[in-house]
Amino acid sequence: MNRPNYFNVIEERLNLLAERIKSRGRLNMLEFNIHAESFYQHFLNELYGWVVLNENEIKQNAEAIDLVDHTNKLILQVSATASKQKIQSSLSKDSIKNYKGYTFKFVSIARDADELRKETVKNPHGIAFNPASDIIDKNSILSKIRGLNINDQERIYKFVKKELVNEIDPLKLESNLATVINILSKEDWNKQEPVGEVNSFEIDRKISHNILNSSKILIDDYSLHYSRVDKIYTVFDIQGSNKSKSVLSTIRQEYAKLKVDFSDDKLFFEIISRIQEKVLNSSNYTTIPFDELELCINILVVDAFIRCKIFENPKDYNYATS
Template identity: 25%
Template sequence: MLKREQYIKRIIFCLSHIQAEVEANNDVSFFDINHIAEDVICGLLNLIYGWKLENENHRQQNAVAVDLTDRKNRIAVQVTSDNTRDKIQDTINKFISHNQYQDFDQLYILLLTDKMKHKKPFDTGGFFPFSHKQHILDIKDLIKQIKTLDTATLEHIVFYLDHEVDTSWEGHCGDEQTFRHRLPFTLAAVILAVLIVGITAFFLLRSPRPAGVYLSKILPYTKSNYFASYKDVSPVYQTEIETYKAFSILSFVRSDASSASVIEDQSCHILNLDPIEEPILILDAVIVDDTLKLFAFNDGWGTAKTVNIDNAVLCWVGHTEPIVQISNDAYIAENTNIAPAGAVLLAEFALDREKFQNFNELYDDSHAPVSISIEASGEDCSANWSVYLILSDIGFNLDYGGRGDSPDEYGITLFAVLDVDSKPSVITFTGPGSTPRVEDTLRVETVLAPTKSCAVTCRNEFSIDGTIQQTDVYTATVTVPAFTEYAMDMSGPLTRELAGLDTLNEVSVGGVLQKYRYDPESILTQYH
């Protein structure tokens, strides 16, 4: 999703929230919220139109006729939730009776509710121009004007509204401070934080920079269609907004760049991978010299548990005991334990070409594919695998083989959900093929590790006025599918190499596994 679209949608959400809350409070005769909203509207109009409005009620209690004034541009604004013709005419009458038309050339009525259609013009006595189409505005009119603004201004409006408007449920349960201006307190806190970060960075930068892994091939997570609609994105989007809250004040401290550029000028350094894997049972098969070998993998490592396979059953669809008809002997392991990052030979079948042809001649085709499947199950796991067994002139082969593959032969998709708690969620990664401006959560396609999930310890670096600074070290949760999500035309190379071993023992199998998939230390050094 484009930044501009994100900003506009967020602004619409906040303004709709203001309007809905005003209407709900007024329905039960709670009108104080109108005065609170005046401050929010004042700053908003200044950002939209470039005015210099001030709240007259801060100058004098219960200001007459108008609430907001820009004495430099000679503009006055009345903010009200009363959209009736009588209310608007009454405002005009007071504006005239107090000679305010002498100080202000234009009077605007800003409605916090939807405006009504007015066929007849309003009576201004000829003292000042007033058009109901031009000078009566509601939230929809503001949104139309907002859509014409440049992206940088939209960004500032988003920052402003997110500081002023609390759209959370907790905010509804609080007092009426929801819309109050909090900039002075935030500014003081951030200035203190910047000083602390600066002092800390001075000492950090004097030490050697820790080794890191640079991720590559970064794509915006929202473009992966992982979320069905925009409303489903909102929890993730809120994470980004929290990031803007943390960095927005830097745009005031640093005049030569926006807060967005501060966030973008960052690198995420992976300091450590800590597996938190749950065991996943994966099956794959390959044919070697007319022998069908089926392997079971415990696709987990580190803290993953041992997989216990109590039972494995192989059958041809639509037939009983076909193994007797097409093979000379068979082996199916039972009560098998597979350690994390381990593999075992689950089943082995010595296929007989003549028997296979005789079996298929029942269907008038001696080379017809035969669909086979195997199911393996244990106390905490289960898996099934199916394939078409084909006999060609060359020999047996499998159509739609297993789903194992080496890191350099398939693309691992890394779904990195950064639980960062106001740490930057918009990060520029550096490395081969990297793409800047990652929005919201990250979808990263890279070779990182073969595990399904792990905890990644990392920290971000960013630049303020040319000085490199670092965030504290934090942990991000990462999920990595270790096998491809789509069918491949052949068995995986890991399975093929295991099947080619002269002997299967802990040393030989362990060497192959280490070579193909389970070497996190080499991953950490590969992308420095």
């Protein structure tokens, strides 16, 4: 089931962002807040279907207002501080009178706001504001995401994953790759074709030959892990496990089955999807975070592409064996 996997990644990265904002705030390092404000501008648009713009880009240091949505008539303040005094100060600014007919929303990007919603605040200019519904925090955001349909949840997952990138821990990556390789190697395949020598070749020419326009991004990103995968394969094979043969044959067989119905980029991404599904459904699966599993599968499929185990090679293709 992808729904809990999507939610887990979103929840993990929003919590990490909040903790980093709080931690850096204690060190008086506030430049991170600017980047967080920019993230939330686009994130809220994705999540709620708003059309918020950064008011500070239009009007330098706009008082009490960070984001504005003229389409839905919303003004938003994005803050790492969640306090009654912060909201009270914003609602009291004279500049807010310029937004008659708008609704004020307070977005707490670092701290829970459950208690804040119970507060009664003064609203001298009478702008629309209901603390119970117009105060947004991480928990209310996650609650909304949890209730989304699977397609919308996947869309938010992809956005958050792209915007809030986790740095790759090389040691953890190697361990997870080994786990995935071990899972695939234990699958029972009756007709495994022999896997020959590892080939190095002109990757770009093969990408062009197979019309892999979108897939090129993944291949470029993950081809740098070729030597890491090769090292893991070598260690396993020295032990007599012959896992490289089993893993590469698994990926190649999925490619052979899928190429009947798919081609180009659709074929590449369908291979990734099927291998991912095979791992998740395996009785040998050792749980790792979903986004880390996805990363490992991407690397393994790109590695199989580099080793000439999937997709066609160009005519008169020159390669070296190692």
